Amino acid sequence: xxxxxxxxxxxxxxxxxxxxxxxxxxxxxxxxxxxxxxxxxxxxxxxxxxxxxxxxxxxxxxxxxxxxxxxxxxxxxxxxxxxxxxxxxxxxxxxxxxxxxxxxxxxxxxxxxxxxxxxxxxxxxxxxxxxxxxxxxxxxxxxxxxxxxxxxxxxxxxxxxxxxxxxxxxxxxxxxxxxxxxxxxxxxxxxxxxxxxxxxxxxxxxxxxxxxxxxxxxxxxxxxxxxxxxxxxxxxxxxxxxxxxxxxxxxxxxxxxxxxxxxxxxxxxxxxxxxxx
Amino acid sequence: xxxxxxxxxxxxxxxxxxxxxxxxxxxxxxxxxxxxxxxxxxxxxxxxxxxxxxxxxxxxxxxxxxxxxxxxxxxxxxxxxxxxxxxxxxxxxxxxxxxxxxxxxxxxxxxxxxxxxxxxxxxxxxxxxxxxxxxxxxxxxxxxxxxxxxxxxxxxxxxxxxxxxxxxxxxxxxxxxxxxxxxxxxxxxxxxxxxxxxxxxxxxxxxxxxxxxxxxxxxxxxxxxxxxxxxxxxxxxxxxxxxxxxxxxxxxxxxxxxxxxxxxxxxxxxxxxxxxx
Numbered sequence: 001x002x003x004x005x006x007x008x009x010x011x012x013x014x015x016x017x018x019x020x021x022x023x024x025x026x027x028x029x030x031x032x033x034x035x036x037x038x039x040x041x042x043x044x045x046x047x048x049x050x051x052x053x054x055x056x057x058x059x060x061x062x063x064x065x066x067x068x069x070x071x072x073x074x075x076x077x078x079x080x081x082x083x084x085x086x087x088x089x090x091x092x093x094x095x096x097x098x099x100x101x102x103x104x105x106x107x108x109x110x111x112x113x114x115x116x117x118x119x120x121x122x123x124x125x126x127x128x129x130x131x132x133x134x135x136x137x138x139x140x141x142x143x144x145x146x147x148x149x150x151x152x153x154x155x156x157x158x159x160x161x162x163x164x165x166x167x168x169x170x171x172x173x174x175x176x177x178x179x180x181x182x183x184x185x186x187x188x189x190x191x192x193x194x195x196x197x198x199x200x201x202x203x204x205x206x207x208x209x210x211x212x213x214x215x216x217x218x219x220x221x222x223x224x225x226x227x228x229x230x231x232x233x234x235x236x237x238x239x240x241x242x243x244x245x246x247x248x249x250x251x252x253x254x255x256x257x258x259x260x261x262x263x264x265x266x267x268x269x270x271x272x273x274x275x276x277x
Numbered sequence: 278x279x280x281x282x283x284x285x286x287x288x289x290x291x292x293x294x295x296x297x298x299x300x301x302x303x304x305x306x307x308x309x310x311x312x313x314x315x316x317x318x319x320x321x322x323x324x325x326x327x328x329x330x331x332x333x334x335x336x337x338x339x340x341x342x343x344x345x346x347x348x349x350x351x352x353x354x355x356x357x358x359x360x361x362x363x364x365x366x367x368x369x370x371x372x373x374x375x376x377x378x379x380x381x382x383x384x385x386x387x388x389x390x391x392x393x394x395x396x397x398x399x400x401x402x403x404x405x406x407x408x409x410x411x412x413x414x415x416x417x418x419x420x421x422x423x424x425x426x427x428x429x430x431x432x433x434x435x436x437x438x439x440x441x442x443x444x445x446x447x448x449x450x451x452x453x454x455x456x457x458x459x460x461x462x463x464x465x466x467x468x469x470x471x472x473x474x475x476x477x478x479x480x481x482x483x484x485x486x487x488x489x490x491x492x493x494x495x496x497x498x499x500x501x502x503x504x505x506x507x508x509x510x511x512x513x514x515x516x517x518x519x520x521x522x523x524x525x526x527x528x529x530x531x532x533x534x535x536x537x538x539x540x541x542x543x544x545x546x547x548x549x550x551x552x553x554x
Contacts, residue, residue, distance in 0.1 A: 010327040
């Protein structure tokens with residue numbers, strides 16, 4: 001079949017969107033579409049400009065024999081602010097208030113379009129950090145981890161609280177929970193990571209950062225490197241945060257159980273200094 | 278800004294791919310691109326034909342005042358067979374064998390591109406089943422559930438083994454595990470589902486189907502309807518399967534721990550009779 005330019009544009013757009021952070025040699029397209037490389041280059045220029053115009057991301061062109069094109073999902077600051085505003089709007093409903101000052105967030109974590117946006121926000125923030133693996137703790141961090149992973153095109157590893165036969169040999173650590181000061185355990189399959197990998201840790205909620213600290217210890221136990229921390233909602237707290245550098249989208253400032261009010265503000269995503277952004 | 282056809286094609290393709298199963302009025306496109314509806318219709322015809330040619334899915338056009346266009350992700354039988362073959366290839370490596378005849382699958386569940394394909398396979402199979410919610414049990418079913426949910430554009434609800442404060446009020450049931458015959462508990466937040474919804478249950482592994490049966494009881498407890506069951510790997514077993522209708526991609530037939538061999542075959546995905554396909 002001979003493809004027209006209009007058809008090539010549709011199909012190449014799909015292919016690029018489904019394979020982020022992956023170098024695609026131009027020959028893949030020129031062979032598939034039976035088109036000259038010069039035509040493919042022109043197609044890619046159109047896609048590149050449209051992706052930039054619409055804030056979808058960047059197309060990197062790598063020249064030479066091992067060259068090709070790579071799609072990097074990126075989000076404009078304006079689009080990130082829209083996601084943050086949407087989260088704050090959703091989270092501020094008083095019926096989310098749970099006993100103990102917790103917020104019900106399970107429905108947001110189960111919303112695939114919202115999670116896709118959150119994943120894109122963090123994938124955008126960490127696009128240049130050479131992330132090899134996304135790590136999270138079961139259960140609620142998983143949707144966020146998977147969404148980031150899809151846009152960075154790297155695997156997810158899930159830390160558990162208990163050892164399961166289906167994980168094979170595991171590495172286990174103990175750590176002290178930040179807010180309750182209890183000793184807790186984290187378990188991760190030995191096959192999850194290779195030494196030297198760069199790990200992005202993520203979770204849905206962070207108070208004093210004990211869980212994050214536990215994950216950092218696990219990262220070190222595997223001779224890996226902590227490349228960043230991504231948090232959906234951080235909570236105001238009196239103790240010092242146990243991890244020095246993280247990105248959050250929303251900050252839960254105050255909860256009044258009697259009046260049933262919830263005070264939220266933007267997280268530190270756009271703050272300078274706290275991170276290498 | 279005035280968009281050229283080529284740019285519109287790129288941007289509309291992206292918009293449709295990111296919003297599956299969602300009716301998009303043509304005015305959304307004609308206003309955004311400052312183009313006549315007739316031009317937008319021509320663009321959509323090109324996208325529709327290209328999506329069909331490449332096996333990406335269908336574009337449904339709904340006419341009338343409340344009309345628009347809807348993208349339905351679909352996978353060709355050939356593409357589904359490729360996913361199944363890839364799964365069998367991956368799973369047959371002897372180093373996946375764990376004590377007790379279990380298989381290590383955690384890396385596959387953490388692979389975002391593979392999960393995206395699996396999600397697309399099941400979203401394709403259940404595209405016409407009016408699914409409202411995807412339900413799974415923590416932890417290992419979550420990546421599959423989320424991948425299906427993204428392609429069907431419906432929420433995920435996660436059943437837990439224990440009640441957590443962050444879930445708010447919960448509904449809890451007891452059921453008997455299929456293979457070990459032990460009494461187990463399942464807990465689901467009361468806010469997860471509304472009565473009358475159609476639920477697709479999914480899990481990574483199924484033996485006698487006890488977990489699936491438990492989820493079915495939960496579905497009934499919420500006055501919802503079981504619309505289907507999607508399983509990544511089912512295992513050969515002597516007992517009768519506790520759910521009458523399910524779709525699996527791979528069947529684990531036999532494991533020999535001494536010789537370290539694993540026998541796998543295609544699941545029942547393409548078999549007639551067992552399902553309404």
